[in-house]
Amino acid sequence: MSEMTSTTTEIFDPYDYDFHEDPYPVYARLRDEAPLYHNVSDDFWALSRHADVHAALKNDTVFSNRMGVSLDASAWNQDAHRVMSFLALDGKEQTRLRKLVSAGFTPRRVRDLVPGVQALADHYLDRLLVANEDHGEVDWIAELAGKLPMDVISQMIGVAEADRDEVRRLADLMVHREDGVRDVPEAGMAAALELISYYVTMVAERRKRPGDDLTSALVRAEIDGDRLHDGEIIAFLILLVVAGNETTTKLLGNALLHLGANPAQAEDVFTGPDLVGAWVEETLRHDTSTQMLARYVAEDVELHGQVVPAGSKLLVLIGSANRDERVFTAPTVFDIHRSPDELAKSMSFGVGRHFCLGANLARLEARVVLEELVRRTSGLEVHSERAVRVHSTNVRGFAELPVTFTRRA
Numbered sequence: 001m002s003e004m005t006s007t008t009t010e011i012f013d014p015y016d017y018d019f020h021e022d023p024y025p026v027y028a029r030l031r032d033e034a035p036l037y038h039n040v041s042d043d044f045w046a047l048s049r050h051a052d053v054h055a056a057l058k059n060d061t062v063f064s065n066r067m068g069v070s071l072d073a074s075a076w077n078q079d080a081h082r083v084m085s086f087l088a089l090d091g092k093e094q095t096r097l098r099k100l101v102s103a104g105f106t107p108r109r110v111r112d113l114v115p116g117v118q119a120l121a122d123h124y125l126d127r128l129l130v131a132n133e134d135h136g137e138v139d140w141i142a143e144l145a146g147k148l149p150m151d152v153i154s155q156m157i158g159v160a161e162a163d164r165d166e167v168r169r170l171a172d173l174m175v176h177r178e179d180g181v182r183d184v185p186e187a188g189m190a191a192a193l194e195l196i197s198y199y200v201t202m203v204a205e206r207r208k209r210p211g212d213d214l215t216s217a218l219v220r221a222e223i224d225g226d227r228l229h230d231g232e233i234i235a236f237l238i239l240l241v242v243a244g245n246e247t248t249t250k251l252l253g254n255a256l257l258h259l260g261a262n263p264a265q266a267e268d269v270f271t272g273p274d275l276v277g278a279w280v281e282e283t284l285r286h287d288t289s290t291q292m293l294a295r296y297v298a299e300d301v302e303l304h305g306q307v308v309p310a311g312s313k314l315l316v317l318i319g320s321a322n323r324d325e326r327v328f329t330a331p332t333v334f335d336i337h338r339s340p341d342e343l344a345k346s347m348s349f350g351v352g353r354h355f356c357l358g359a360n361l362a363r364l365e366a367r368v369v370l371e372e373l374v375r376r377t378s379g380l381e382v383h384s385e386r387a388v389r390v391h392s393t394n395v396r397g398f399a400e401l402p403v404t405f406t407r408r409a
């Protein structure tokens with residue numbers, strides 16, 4: 001079939017529930033038939049091939065983050081950086097903030113989180129396995145995956161232990177999507193404001209009495225006399241919630257779903273040498289939580305023979321790039337035995353100046369939790385027919401995932 005550079009909406013509707021159930025056949029059509037796709041009714045463009053996604057993410061001059069990274073009109077505006085910090089900035093402004101923040105977010109600081117993450121994994125797994133025995137199954141999201149990532153963030157930034165349940169409730173409400181996928185519901189805005197006000201108080205306290213947490217490190221951070229002011233610190237704390245909570249929850253859920261659907265590989269994971277790292281990486285490639293990122297086209301650009309005008313909104317489809325048959329062998333197959341070289345080509349944590357600041361932390365959380373799970377259990381059955389999917393253009397994964405675990409004797 002000849003390449004179409006522009007079509008009506010019949011191929012790709014990112015708000016369509018069927019698309020959320022299984023976006024991959026749609027991506028395959030886009031890659032083959034419309035590698036530059038123009039959705040006329042919602043007025044956005046999309047790139048789906050690995051090479052194009054990589055090039056667009058690298059070229060942050062033309063493909064800007066300045067309007068935010070979400071497709072939704074409600075989150076697309078010049079002020080996106082007020083809640084998304086440097087994720088929604090370019091050039092020098094992004095470099096400055098990311099540098100200052102990185103001073104508090106070093107690899108050592110992330111490594112130091114291991115005992116805390118392990119304690120949380122033990123805590124939630126203890127309860128989960130008791131519930132599993134009592135009821136014959138458990139909801140992996142409610143019991144662990146939906147809680148641990150936000151608790152890790154709270155631990156890292158120094159939220160008092162007594163406040164962590166409430167902070168998690170607000171963080172979850174902030175991205176709550178009721179039955180629709182387009183609009184930020186009012187409850188979400190109210191929760192965001194409450195969380196911001198909690199962080200305002202916390203930052204003020206750390207300015208008075210600094211401790212050993214990330215917030216205190218951000219208060220202290222200084223490069224050549226330049227420091228972060230309160231608004232910048234608070235925007236970064238909110239960014240951690242937006243970027244690091246739901247994404248990691250979805251990774252933990254998707255990992256179980258795909259291992260459950262592949263009994264031979266589950267057997268390898270539960271009986272063989274340590275394959276947890278490979279299991280996590282293949283989950284990230286095969287079915288990543290961040291399927292697409294939006295970009296603002298800063299100047300006219302020619303792609304696949306067509307000019308995309310300045311001012312356009314363009315989606316880079318990471319979920320599609322990770323399944324591109326031009327790069328991956330048998331891309332639709334979930335295979336934890338893929339070579340590290342191939343896995344390294346997956347772009348789940350982005351590319352270039354906005355490469356995920358929390359990639360090491362997300363990997364660490366997944367490894368600690370899943371290694372502990374493998375130590376304590378000898379198998380799993382995922383009841384995927386009763387799983388409840390989240391409908392969203394921002395994340396891919398589950399709101400509920402019933403699983404039965406076999407406890408090790």
Ligand code: HEM
Pocket residue numbers: 065069086087088098153239240243244245247248251288289290293347348349350351353354355356357358359361362
């Ligand atoms: C940026 C994915 C977990 C913090 C990004 C980007 C992606 C991504 C694709 C690039 C955005 C862009 O190019 O516009 C993921 C996935 C995760 C995850 C799939 C889990 C499986 C985390 C965690 C944290 C975090 C745990 C921290 C607690 C950030 C931050 C940025 C970012 C701060 C902005 C970096 C910048 O703009 O310079 N993430 N992320 N992420 N992520 Fe993550």
